[in-house]
Amino acid sequence: MITPRMIHTGRLNTHVLERPATGESGRRLLLVHGNVSGSAFFQELLDALPADIHAVAPDLRGYGASEAKGIDATRGLRDWSDDLLSLLDALGWERAHWLGWSLGGGVILQAALDAPGRVQSLTLVAGISPFGFGGTHGPEGAPNAADFAGSGGGTVNAGFVAAVAAGDRSDEPGSPRDVLRKYYVNPATFTPTPEQEEAWLDAMLSTRTGDDFYPGDLSPSPTWPSVAPGTRGVANAFSPKYLNLSAFAHLTPPPPVLWVRGDADTIVSDTSLFDLAQLGALGAVPGWPGADVCPPQPMVTQLRALLARAQANGGSCREIVLPGVGHAPFIEAPGEFLAALTSHLDTT
Template structure:
């Protein structure tokens, strides 16, 4: 393993005392990696979601068994990892390949020793890694993951697109004022609807557990997000279909457009490892009625001109995930390998809101 010294970073309050970060040189890029626990401990890979970093896993790390070695990288475009551009035509392939290269560098690729958990977009990264490098993982925990059919533009549990060009998904869906304030690293609560602090708190935050997390640390981490066509939110194209925009080929949000991202082949996988799916009943992000989905926003009148539920309903993200995992469990010898955990009253920020419960589910499938 080739590493350089500890990267300057804020220290989270109330978290694992040894949760620190350093740079790991991989064949693909220099990755900032947050770690805790003994170097020879059971490896637990934690992959963060959109607008966050590996640092967001600090509260889960603090709850994991003492013999666990936490490995929580910042994905490209986030945190202190190299600002390498994101090719969205490969879905989340750039990021899953980055994770594979990290595991190779650490001597863990292909060993089936790694227990991996991915939150939101990170769950999508691990789904793609699972398909392309199944021997990298010994167990998989999906925490409020993006659907196997991506984010936006699909209408049913089978992932059918509303439009051939996947209109209603991708980089054009981000609110311009939020993007501007993210670029300017705005920490204020002014105009709450576009404030990075309020959006983070409302949709990715700790809920009732807020007194026990360090919001200033989390906001500082979120504001490391690179902004632009190659990063967040990505580029877009005009469309003849409502909402008159279609995904482009670059940047974060386009990686999860259904014309680039599809991991539904998990339903046919015979990898034979346990998969746990954890989600909250009050999730407003990766949900059957996501507040970031154009079908939902159109129905609520937040975006004018909605063509109606017969054309573009809310994407049934949880139904899609459930159907794909049911297919995986139905493969020969895999009955009982899928566990679904719905947490009542919990929203999207599970690693912050219920870190102990997430750690408990990871420990249950831990490969030792």
């Protein structure tokens, strides 16, 4: 049975969904959600996990029912990593398997860097690039501009943020419900049930908004698209100005990694529809200076290059690409996803 509860850690009062294990196998799994979401997205996966796994899905700071504490973007993803390591302390878990979806994939890579001894394995589910979101090019994440223009809080659609803040439950274009239907999953192959959609929309609308939360503040830039990262909030925390996870490849050795993604993902992609450079290339954002100055970010290529370096350093990295699947493989292809995850956990 899945039980919601509040856990008081040394850093944060953290709301979790917990699925206890049957028996004493000692297998423990921490599930970390992505941006504009929450632990509720993992409800069905928690139900489906093997009975001998003790699983916990927290709401990250800034999301769900967890305590609202601001995010210091200059630390990259470390506020969340530190929160989760403190949660492990409160649970009495010395080590765990870690699963991270989208932004959560970056958070668990950061946790592996911060405390490698506490990470038994990693499962990246449509994980973000090791160089964050926006403003870089090439497999090694070279910045497009010295001030990292094209990333950070100013790149997020202000109308969408306002809709989240207002608790908008409409199906108007650009509303949270519309974004959920069109981008969180591949609408050509997957339609949520009404119950799923309402639960997931509730989680999206639980996102705290503002300069300290989502999307964060911004700095003006002389470089297209005229915004650079600020120092606070979510989108700045995963700006390449503050986020660089390339050291993961140099752990000795890196923990084993399963990477599962869909080939129809339009959020984390080499042609992401949420990257202003890609939107500029498509003519959707005016003034784009061209691919020689501001190329779209090759997010998938960047993560693949990092994992290849990790494997060359003794790590074990497996990539699984699910056809027709969008940004939420564990939701859109639950059978295939669970089989891959179970195999990974059984062998690590």
